[in-house]
Amino acid sequence: MKKKYVSLMLSLFILPLALGACTSSAPEKASGQSLREISLPVGYIPNVQFAPLYVAIEKGYFRNAGVNIKIDYSYETDALALVGAGKLEFAMVSGEQVLLGRAQQLPVVNVLAWYQKYPVGIVSLKSAGITKPEDLRGKRIGTPVLSGASYVGMEALLAAGGLKDADVQIDTIGFNQVESLVTGREDAVVVYVANEPVQLEAQGYDVDILLVSDYLTLVSNGLITSEKILNEDPELVRGVANALLNGIKDTIADPDGAYEICKKYVENLENADEATQKRILAESIKLWQGEQLGYSQPEAWVNMQNVLMKIGLIQKELDLEKAYTNEFISK
Numbered sequence: 087m088k089k090k091y092v093s094l095m096l097s098l099f100i101l102p103l104a105l106g107a108c109t110s111s112a113p114e115k116a117s118g119q120s121l122r123e124i125s126l127p128v129g130y131i132p133n134v135q136f137a138p139l140y141v142a143i144e145k146g147y148f149r150n151a152g153v154n155i156k157i158d159y160s161y162e163t164d165a166l167a168l169v170g171a172g173k174l175e176f177a178m179v180s181g182e183q184v185l186l187g188r189a190q191q192l193p194v195v196n197v198l199a200w201y202q203k204y205p206v207g208i209v210s211l212k213s214a215g216i217t218k219p220e221d222l223r224g225k226r227i228g229t230p231v232l233s234g235a236s237y238v239g240m241e242a243l244l245a246a247g248g249l250k251d252a253d254v255q256i257d258t259i260g261f262n263q264v265e266s267l268v269t270g271r272e273d274a275v276v277v278y279v280a281n282e283p284v285q286l287e288a289q290g291y292d293v294d295i296l297l298v299s300d301y302l303t304l305v306s307n308g309l310i311t312s313e314k315i316l317n318e319d320p321e322l323v324r325g326v327a328n329a330l331l332n333g334i335k336d337t338i339a340d341p342d343g344a345y346e347i348c349k350k351y352v353e354n355l356e357n358a359d360e361a362t363q364k365r366i367l368a369e370s371i372k373l374w375q376g377e378q379l380g381y382s383q384p385e386a387w388v389n390m391q392n393v394l395m396k397i398g399l400i401q402k403e404l405d406l407e408k409a410y411t412n413e414f415i416s417k
Contacts, residue, residue: 121154127165128157128178132352134367137344140351142333151325169312170194180235181305181390184409189400193313196410198327201306202376203299206239209283210274212292219247228259228272236276239298241397246301280369288362305386327414331380338371380415
């Protein structure tokens with residue numbers, strides 16, 4: 087098959103959930119002080135997996151940092167390039183995109199690692215007997231696209247099983263993983279582990295999941311800014327990063343309360359299957375948790391660079407210390 091790579095595709099939070107769009111809002115002033123208006127691209131539609139953002143807005147954490155966050159759900163926007171060019175202050179971007187951007191001379195920096203575990207995996211029906219990466223040999227694997235976090239995760243799992251692309255059949259299926267799997271068109275599909283596996287189990291299917299995070303530590307979704315903002319307004323970066331960090335902490339501490347807040351931001355959530363949606367939030371929380379919330383693990387960046395070089399998306403090693411910083415998160 088012919089591969090087409092899209093090197094700067096915004097790839098975080100690609101979730102095929104039909105929850106309509108809505109916009110966020112926050113008070114324009116706090117204690118009589120004007121707030122700095124900031125648009126924050128997140129890459130997809132409103133979803134319970136953005137709960138920490140909603141919590142941080144509702145509890146005034148961003149307002150206390152002097153900003154009014156307006157969440158931008160439009161995934162057509164090339165947020166990475168806009169941050170690199172100084173057109174946006176911040177964006178939510180997956181780890182491989184930071185390195186791909188820096189390889190193209192975009193001065194973008196990860197300032198908070200939201201996800202501590204890589205959220206991608208490969209799911210199969212239990213009847214297929216795919217319980218380890220080696221079992222994928224000779225199988226048909228459906229992946230949404232040949233780029234982004236899903237593609238990187240698939241390649242990492244194949245490598246963990248000592249497999250190459252030629253050892254499997256890779257099909258580009260868009261975001262139709264559940265249908266493709268249950269109809270037998272694919273033996274296994276690449277998924278976000280907090281989403282499609284939950285949907286499948288809710289529909290009564292027994293599944294096996296190969297988690298990338300069980301085999302390799304890779305950097306995932308996080309908050310990025312530009313080198314210019316870091317140098318010129320470090321307190322803005324610190325304020326926004328810690329507002330989000332507090333939202334993450336509060337969501338982990340009180341997921342039910344966070345879910346209620348989500349109802350203000352996710353259209354039709356009140357009419358959705360609450361058990362399934364709460365399970366998606368619970369599985370997401372597992373991905374955010376770690377020894378230190380928000381912390382970028384150096385090993386994860388090294389491993390991500392190695393994967394990207396192996397599959398030919400970057401050609402030479404980068405100065406990884408410039409790609410991320412842990413300076414702006416509270417300990």
